Amino acid sequence: MTALWRNLTMGRMLAESGRGGSTPHEATGAMREAAGRENSRWGAYSWLAPKAEMQARHAGFPGPDGAGLPGSGPPGPLAGFACAVKANLAVEGWPCDCGSRLLQGYLSPYDATVVRRLRAAGCGFLGVAAMDEFGMGSSCEFSCHGPVRNPWRPDCTPGGSSGGGAAAVAAGLAWFALGSDTGGSVRLPAHCCGVVGFKPTYGRISRFGLTAYASSLDTVGILARSVGDAALVYQAIAGRDPHDATTAVVPVAPCPDGPPDRQWRVGVVRPGPAQALEPAAAANFTQSLGIAGKVFGKMKDVDSLIDEVDVGVYTILAFAEAASNLARFDGSLYGQRGRQAEGGRSFGRMVRAVRSAGFGPEVKRRILLGTHVLSTGYRARTYDRAQAARRRLIAAFAEGFSRCDLLILPTASGGAFPLGSRLADPAAMYATDRFTVPASLAGLPAVTIPTGLDDRGLPLSVQLVGPPWSEATLLAAAQALEAEFRFRERKEAPWNR
Amino acid sequence: MESLKAGGLRPSVGLEIHARLVTRRKLFCGCPSVADAVDNSAICPVCMGLPGTLPVFNEDVLEPAVRLGLALGCAIQPVSRFDRKHYFYPDLPRNFQITQLERPLGLGGLFAIPRGDGGDELRVRIRRIHLEEDAGRLAAGPVPGMVGVDLNRAGAPLVEIVTEPDLDDGAAARAWVLRLRQLMVHLGVCDGAFESGSLRCDANVGFVAREGRGGAVGAGAWTELKNLNSPGAIQRAVDHEIARLSRRIGSLDAMRRETRAWDAAAARTVLLRVKEGSPDYRYFREPDLPDVVLQQAWIADQAARLPESPLDRERRWRERWGLAAADAAALGREPAVADYFEAVASALAGEPGGVGSPAQAARLAARWVLTEILAFWQGVGIDPDPCPVPAGKLASLLGLLAAERISGKAAKGVLEALRADPEADPPALVRDLGLEMIVDPDRIRTWCREVIAAHPAEAASLASGKTGLLEFLAGRVLAKSEGRASPPLVKNILRALISR
Numbered sequence: 001m002t003a004l005w006r007n008l009t010m011g012r013m014l015a016e017s018g019r020g021g022s023t024p025h026e027a028t029g030a031m032r033e034a035a036g037r038e039n040s041r042w043g044a045y046s047w048l049a050p051k052a053e054m055q056a057r058h059a060g061f062p063g064p065d066g067a068g069l070p071g072s073g074p075p076g077p078l079a080g081f082a083c084a085v086k087a088n089l090a091v092e093g094w095p096c097d098c099g100s101r102l103l104q105g106y107l108s109p110y111d112a113t114v115v116r117r118l119r120a121a122g123c124g125f126l127g128v129a130a131m132d133e134f135g136m137g138s139s140c141e142f143s144c145h146g147p148v149r150n151p152w153r154p155d156c157t158p159g160g161s162s163g164g165g166a167a168a169v170a171a172g173l174a175w176f177a178l179g180s181d182t183g184g185s186v187r188l189p190a191h192c193c194g195v196v197g198f199k200p201t202y203g204r205i206s207r208f209g210l211t212a213y214a215s216s217l218d219t220v221g222i223l224a225r226s227v228g229d230a231a232l233v234y235q236a237i238a239g240r241d242p243h244d245a246t247t248a249v250v251p252v253a254p255c256p257d258g259p260p261d262r263q264w265r266v267g268v269v270r271p272g273p274a275q276a277l278e279p280a281a282a283a284n285f286t287q288s289l290g291i292a293g294k295v296f297g298k299m300k301d302v303d304s305l306i307d308e309v310d311v312g313v314y315t316i317l318a319f320a321e322a323a324s325n326l327a328r329f330d331g332s333l334y335g336q337r338g339r340q341a342e343g344g345r346s347f348g349r350m351v352r353a354v355r356s357a358g359f360g361p362e363v364k365r366r367i368l369l370g371t372h373v374l375s376t377g378y379r380a381r382t383y384d385r386a387q388a389a390r391r392r393l394i395a396a397f398a399e400g401f402s403r404c405d406l407l408i409l410p411t412a413s414g415g416a417f418p419l420g421s422r423l424a425d426p427a428a429m430y431a432t433d434r435f436t437v438p439a440s441l442a443g444l445p446a447v448t449i450p451t452g453l454d455d456r457g458l459p460l461s462v463q464l465v466g467p468p469w470s471e472a473t474l475l476a477a478a479q480a481l482e483a484e485f486r487f488r489e490r491k492e493a494p495w496n497r
Numbered sequence: 498m499e500s501l502k503a504g505g506l507r508p509s510v511g512l513e514i515h516a517r518l519v520t521r522r523k524l525f526c527g528c529p530s531v532a533d534a535v536d537n538s539a540i541c542p543v544c545m546g547l548p549g550t551l552p553v554f555n556e557d558v559l560e561p562a563v564r565l566g567l568a569l570g571c572a573i574q575p576v577s578r579f580d581r582k583h584y585f586y587p588d589l590p591r592n593f594q595i596t597q598l599e600r601p602l603g604l605g606g607l608f609a610i611p612r613g614d615g616g617d618e619l620r621v622r623i624r625r626i627h628l629e630e631d632a633g634r635l636a637a638g639p640v641p642g643m644v645g646v647d648l649n650r651a652g653a654p655l656v657e658i659v660t661e662p663d664l665d666d667g668a669a670a671r672a673w674v675l676r677l678r679q680l681m682v683h684l685g686v687c688d689g690a691f692e693s694g695s696l697r698c699d700a701n702v703g704f705v706a707r708e709g710r711g712g713a714v715g716a717g718a719w720t721e722l723k724n725l726n727s728p729g730a731i732q733r734a735v736d737h738e739i740a741r742l743s744r745r746i747g748s749l750d751a752m753r754r755e756t757r758a759w760d761a762a763a764a765r766t767v768l769l770r771v772k773e774g775s776p777d778y779r780y781f782r783e784p785d786l787p788d789v790v791l792q793q794a795w796i797a798d799q800a801a802r803l804p805e806s807p808l809d810r811e812r813r814w815r816e817r818w819g820l821a822a823a824d825a826a827a828l829g830r831e832p833a834v835a836d837y838f839e840a841v842a843s844a845l846a847g848e849p850g851g852v853g854s855p856a857q858a859a860r861l862a863a864r865w866v867l868t869e870i871l872a873f874w875q876g877v878g879i880d881p882d883p884c885p886v887p888a889g890k891l892a893s894l895l896g897l898l899a900a901e902r903i904s905g906k907a908a909k910g911v912l913e914a915l916r917a918d919p920e921a922d923p924p925a926l927v928r929d930l931g932l933e934m935i936v937d938p939d940r941i942r943t944w945c946r947e948v949i950a951a952h953p954a955e956a957a958s959l960a961s962g963k964t965g966l967l968e969f970l971a972g973r974v975l976a977k978s979e980g981r982a983s984p985p986l987v988k989n990i991l992r993a994l995i996s997r
């Protein structure tokens with residue numbers, strides 16, 4: 001029989017505990033034991049927290065004698081639970097290597113705001129989740145720790161870049177995972193691993209402590225076992241942070257419990273001819289729209305808001321910002337300086353040696369492209385035009401949301417792809433994000449929920465996108481939809497095996 | 498320089514001045530903004546640029562920066578924003594600097610200073626004033642052969658002031674920068690210390706066509722002079738560079754845009770790099786910082802609360818009190834001195850009896866501050882605290898002098914006593930030291946008679962019209978009185994006795 005900690009959501013775990021079952025603390029202890037045994041199968045965690053540290057820092061985590069440490073003050077809403085943290089988020093004293101050789105051995109001296117808020121909610125941390133180097137990838141294959149495997153099929157990728165967290169949640173080795181979503185890096189792995197992926201409005205959740213990839217697009221996102229769990233975590237970490245000037249003062253509304261107070265107007269964004277879905281995904285999307293119609297009533301088509309150009313716009317803007325953000329990694333203050341640099345006779349030589357040896361091929365490709373598009377003489381044709389296109393996209397979404405409350409669209413054109421299948425073709429890899437990039441460019445909240453399986457037995461999903469600051473509505477709608485799909489109950493799912 | 502005139506060109510120099518704003522915290526983090534501290538003792542993850550950290554704008558810098566901009570006549574922009582400027586350097590933790598390129602804090606402006614003693618004005622237009630963060634500095638490393646980095650300064654708030662090329666030589670550049678420094682110190686926005694790097698200057702040196710000689714060959718900004726870190730360096734480097742460029746102007750092939758540094762030891766500029774090969778900074782908008790938005794009412798309030806500028810103050814001293822331009826400039830150079838002088842002058846004008854008009858009081862105060870106070874103040878370094886002699890005490894002392902109750906010599910003695918004991922009361926000191934001027938005509942007449950008897954020849958000559966001898970005889974009388982007899986009274990009585 002499957003252990004409860006492997007398949008229950010946090011909400012149901014609390015209910016079980018209330019009926020006299022095992023406590024979240026005990027369940028988390030068992031989960032940590034299992035992670036130690038099973039992680040090598042998936043490579044989901046690149047680093048697991050020593051049990052002694054969890055006992056010392058995670059109030060309520062079972063100590064050597066099996067009893068929980070007394071927490072200070074009332075237990076938080078997440079007391080006893082623990083999560084995986086993507087390797088680009090700062091946890092004091094923990095590795096924050098961003099999946100890069102250049103940062104191997106770097107320990108963050110401070111906590112990210114989201115980490116601090118989770119601690120305050122009583123939540124602990126199981127370990128560091130593997131990722132594509134600096135968030136640059138859609139497959140978790142660009143990592144200094146080797147590829148992460150999809151718990152549904154180990155020969156497939158878990159999606160990226162937050163693939164380690166998605167795999168950990170799918171394998172039942174984390175209650176949830178903190179990820180980051182710049183162009184789909186939470187939603188795509190959620191799609192690939194059959195879990196819920198939530199990306200907030202830009203500015204809703206603090207980025208302080210999130211290693212920057214593309215600052216104007218980066219968001220901290222959540223990979224969870226259910227929409228309800230994602231909402232629970234979202235409530236704990238969202239809101240204005242004085243350490244992140246781009247966080248908004250907009251109040252965080254509580255996520256409604258139960259049926260909606262009114263009918264949502266849902267618009268359908270159908271893929272254009274250039275974005276054709278794989279046959280199984282297309283069939284699933286059609287079927288999903290049918291189910292959504294039962295929940296949301298009659299839905300209307302919205303003029304296609306996604307354009308093949310979006311990926312190009314994203315590429316230019318994200319890579320330009322990445323080239324800037326990653327300039328700091330020169331090996332002088334922290335990170336791997338490497339033997340090549342030791343004999344360096346100048347700062348320039350040292351920087352070249354450190355960056356040549358430390359960055360992987362995809363990161364170098366993006367830095368070079370990003371540097372190019374901001375260079376004198378090229379900027380007007382590339383970066384400035386991409387900025388203009390982004391403004392048009394934002395306006396188009398605003399117009400779309402004048403006629404509906406939510407949009408429904410696919411997350412990806414097919415299920416998880418086999419390991420290695422897109423490594424040789426960067427353009428194909430970038431195009432993997434074509435359905436997730438628009439919400440990122442427009443800074444909109446989005447949630448991905450699993451809907452079914454493709455012909456290879458890999459998960460598929462739909463994505464809901466809302467207007468800015470509509471997280472509460474979005475999550476409520478997603479929860480209503482989730483209840484119809486009943487995906488967590490599938491026997492084939494890794495958490496039910 | 499003849500060749501220049503022949504070419505229809507005149508030198509044209511513009512300045513870029515970086516001034517560290519006086520604020521408690523750095524520009525984008527909570528670290529203290531300190532000039533002198535143990536290496537790397539005022540740093541945090543944000544100003545170290547550690548992964549995941551974000552800048553948060555410290556609004557405390559707005560008031561000093563806006564005050565300075567307003568004092569320079571700039572139009573403060575209701576919306577300004579930050580950009581990233583990219584270059585790799587070990588003292589720049591993120592390898593980009595956060596500055597303002599496209600939307601600076603202030604645009605336009607004019608700062609005119611008097612040229613020499615009165616006369617015409619040196620008018621320099623301000624192109625822009627913007628905010629940016631300072632870098633760290635290279636320091637001796639802990640390991641021999643390695644370079645260390647001290648990041649205490651990294652993220653300190655700077656304003657950069659960019660002028661139009663309205664200066665024509667090194668002396669003008671030096672004078673203008675000193676006046677700008679005076680203004681910044683007066684406003685309390687910068688400590689003005691060149692030595693500690695609070696004030697740094699770059700200069701763009703080139704030529705423009707003389708009036709009516711448009712399109713003259715050789716016009717352009719040719720050299721950017723970096724790191725002119727003292728007023729003397731500014732003057733010498735600019736003059737050196739004008740001369741160096743002038744020699745080349747005949748052969749245009751030799752003209753190229755260069756960045757050069759001033760080598761003070763060798764007293765010459767040295768090539769850093771040729772402009773064509775200069776870095777592409779790839780500026781773009783800093784995505785982590787929202788726009789800086791200022792309310793018009795707040796800007797207007799800052800403008801209304803600006804104090805009188807040092808230049809206006811000196812003009813008032815000259816025009817209303819009749820101070821000589823040089824004296825006014827000397828008194829106004831340091832805000833502490835200027836404030837002290839104003840305090841003495843106004844207290845003296847209020848002293849009871851015999852001071853005369855406020856202008857007379859001010860001139861007397863000016864004389865004493867310039868000679869006596871400045872002299873020993875400069876010995877210990879100008880600092881309002883500790884003040885050598887409280888302004889009220891000096892005014893009280895000068896009041897006694899103006900009322901002819903003590904002599905000038907006695908006044909200096911009282912001043913010395915006041916320095917030793919600033920708490921002492923000047924009238925009481927005069928009394929205790931027995932310095933009260935002797936105005937008793939009988940006593941003075943006795944001394945005069947004795948002097949005339951002792952110097953019969955000089956007395957006779959005086960009687961026959963050699964008036965110059967009056968000073969000689971009066972001097973003898975004053976000596977007899979140990980300097981305490983009233984000099985006017987002595988002279989009157991001498992004249993009366995001789996002419997009798």
Ligand SMILES: [Zn+2]
Pocket residue numbers: 523526527528539540541542543544545652
């Ligand atoms: Zn700091």
